[in-house]
Amino acid sequence: MAQSASKHRNLARRRIVGWLGVSVALACAAIGAICLLIILGYVIVQGAGAVNRDFLTQLPHPVGVPGGGVGNGILGTFIILGIATAMAVPIGLLTAIYLSLFGRGPIPEGLRFLSDVLSGVPSIAIGLFAYAVLVAPLKHFSAFSASFAFMMLMLPLLVRTSEQAIRSVPQTVREGALALGMSNFRATVRIVLPTAMPAIITALLLAIARVIGETAPLLFTAFGSQFWEMNPNKPMAVLALQVFTYAITPYANWQQQAWGGALLLIGAVFVLSLGARLMLRRAMRGLEA
Amino acid sequence: MTTVAAGELLATRDLGAYYGNRQAVADVTIGFRRKAVTALIGPSGCGKTTLLRCLNRIHEINFDARVEGSVLLDGHDIYGGDVDPMAIRRRVGMVFQRPNPFPTLSILDNAIACAPKGLNRREKMEAAERALRSAALWDEVKDKLKTSPLRLSGGQQQRLCIARAVAAEPEVLLMDEPTASLDPIATAVIEELMASLCREFTIVAVTHNMQQAARVSSVTAFMLADETGIGRLIEADDTGKLFTKPTDRRTEDYISGRFG
Numbered sequence: 088m089a090q091s092a093s094k095h096r097n098l099a100r101r102r103i104v105g106w107l108g109v110s111v112a113l114a115c116a117a118i119g120a121i122c123l124l125i126i127l128g129y130v131i132v133q134g135a136g137a138v139n140r141d142f143l144t145q146l147p148h149p150v151g152v153p154g155g156g157v158g159n160g161i162l163g164t165f166i167i168l169g170i171a172t173a174m175a176v177p178i179g180l181l182t183a184i185y186l187s188l189f190g191r192g193p194i195p196e197g198l199r200f201l202s203d204v205l206s207g208v209p210s211i212a213i214g215l216f217a218y219a220v221l222v223a224p225l226k227h228f229s230a231f232s233a234s235f236a237f238m239m240l241m242l243p244l245l246v247r248t249s250e251q252a253i254r255s256v257p258q259t260v261r262e263g264a265l266a267l268g269m270s271n272f273r274a275t276v277r278i279v280l281p282t283a284m285p286a287i288i289t290a291l292l293l294a295i296a297r298v299i300g301e302t303a304p305l306l307f308t309a310f311g312s313q314f315w316e317m318n319p320n321k322p323m324a325v326l327a328l329q330v331f332t333y334a335i336t337p338y339a340n341w342q343q344q345a346w347g348g349a350l351l352l353i354g355a356v357f358v359l360s361l362g363a364r365l366m367l368r369r370a371m372r373g374l375e376a
Numbered sequence: 377m378t379t380v381a382a383g384e385l386l387a388t389r390d391l392g393a394y395y396g397n398r399q400a401v402a403d404v405t406i407g408f409r410r411k412a413v414t415a416l417i418g419p420s421g422c423g424k425t426t427l428l429r430c431l432n433r434i435h436e437i438n439f440d441a442r443v444e445g446s447v448l449l450d451g452h453d454i455y456g457g458d459v460d461p462m463a464i465r466r467r468v469g470m471v472f473q474r475p476n477p478f479p480t481l482s483i484l485d486n487a488i489a490c491a492p493k494g495l496n497r498r499e500k501m502e503a504a505e506r507a508l509r510s511a512a513l514w515d516e517v518k519d520k521l522k523t524s525p526l527r528l529s530g531g532q533q534q535r536l537c538i539a540r541a542v543a544a545e546p547e548v549l550l551m552d553e554p555t556a557s558l559d560p561i562a563t564a565v566i567e568e569l570m571a572s573l574c575r576e577f578t579i580v581a582v583t584h585n586m587q588q589a590a591r592v593s594s595v596t597a598f599m600l601a602d603e604t605g606i607g608r609l610i611e612a613d614d615t616g617k618l619f620t621k622p623t624d625r626r627t628e629d630y631i632s633g634r635f636g
Contacts, residue, residue, distance in 0.1 A: 191439060257476070259472060259474060259476040260476055260478060260479065262434065262437070262472065262476070263472060263476040263477075263478065263537065263540075264478065264489070264490070265434060265437055265465065266432060266434045266465055266469070266470035266472075266550075267465060267466070267469050267470065267489075267490035267540065267541055267544045267546075268462045268463070268464075268465035268466030268467075268469075268490060268544060269462070269489070269490055270462055277489070278478045278480070278481075278489070281480035281481075282478075282479050282480050284480075
């Protein structure tokens with residue numbers, strides 16, 4: 088009897104501790120979620136008023152002239168990200184293929200380590216590097232130098248995630264191709280890569296989302312512009328940079344435009360992340376087989 | 377050239393296989409009869425799959441895998457110095473334990489993914505139909521050739537994998553427990569298929585299932601791991617004889633269900 092009573096008490100205590108544990112965990116999760124919601128809500132409240140058609144399509148107006156927009160910054164963001172992606176994808180993908188196929192030994196291990204180090208380098212340091220190799224020698228700022236900096240920020244993400252994606256293709260699929268006389272290269276390009284593709288695209292979308300709001304490297308690479316600049320060899324307007332420059336001015340009109348720009352950036356990251364999730368779901372379906 | 381018994385397309389001589397320092401198979405000398413089904417039986421871990429994987433050099437894609445001895449295909453050692461493993465794998469195709477169709481290719485493209493190169497559109501279609509017919513799958517998929525193989529049942533997927541191997545026009549088909557993941561009805565279909573395929577191909581099939589070996593094969597080889605865990609060939613004989621009058625005590629113990 089006494090034993091059963093103590094057992095009973097023990098169970099009650101464990102229930103309470105369990106309930107407490109779950110509550111604390113939930114509370115912590117709630118704190119994180121609430122912070123995010125407050126940021127989102129505040130940006131929407133402050134910025135929604137600024138976002139209209141003119142804001143999306145027009146050049147910035149001079150101080151004191153109402154209206155105007157960040158159209159050139161949006162265009163510049165697309166151009167700079169486009170060039171960065173065009174450079175990062177082939178380099179990143181080929182590196183990932185190399186690492187996943189010949190993943191053992193000192194060279195691949197070294198590459199992985201360097202890639203991890205690169206992903207930890209502050210973006211401002213990468214911007215400085217781009218400045219040192221592409222801006223200072225040429226004596227002018229350029230959109231291309233910003234693309235170069237973005238590429239270096241995207242590469243480690245792309246390499247490591249794509250390598251994981253390629254590795255997660257079941258070995259049996261690859262063996263099926265090799266065992267019938269397909270070459271290693273053909274099996275990789277024709278069978279393994281397409282199977283890993285949704286996961287690789289997920290990695291790419293996340294890499295773009297990671298750099299789209301980066302501002303620090305732009306300060307001394309793209310530099311900014313008041314015009315519809317489309318030449319990557321010239322300084323170019325970028326949305327994230329416009330947010331920064333407008334936000335630190337004392338003019339209410341520009342400050343509101345900064346909030347609008349921030350809202351656009353958050354919206355872009357939201358869309359990219361959502362796209363990444365959808366692609367990942369497709370990837371999982373493909374790999375289940 | 378090394379001498380091989382008449383009627384044997386494929387043979388091993390003192391074959392040993394390793395994973396790193398661990399030896400998995402030792403001293404296997406066996407011949408595989410041309411256009412017949414040879415079954416490899418034995419308990420789990422006896423090295424039968426490893427032996428099979430040595431026969432088309434797929435064993436060596438494991439980074440630390442190693443082979444000693446020789447495997448003779450039509451009298452030539454496939455482990456000879458100037459031999460291209462890919463050429464061997466085109467002559468000695470393989471079907472795996474779990475169906476592994478290429479997930480992103482259509483049924484049609486799966487069937488001809490490993491077919492000889494340089495076919496035009498029409499020849500490809502013909503090759504696909506031929507392969508799918510010889511895998512007894514054509515009638516079930518002819519109206520959905522462009523769809524994903526993942527919608528097929530497990531048995532159909534496995535027959536697609538057989539079609540894929542057949543389309544490569546090999547001389548030998550290696551089958552690693554081809555029905556292990558299938559239900560009895562799908563298993564029966566595959567077994568019938570093996571009986572018809574062996575008119576054209578030399579088949580070596582690993583199986584866990586002794587009844588299956590008795591049903592499909594004309595020769596059966598029994599393997600067993602010794603006390604150090606190294607797989608060895610105990611005996612190989614006509615299937616009828618091996619199952620009724622085995623010469624080795626251990627074979628008798630195994631087929632009468634005393635262990636394994």
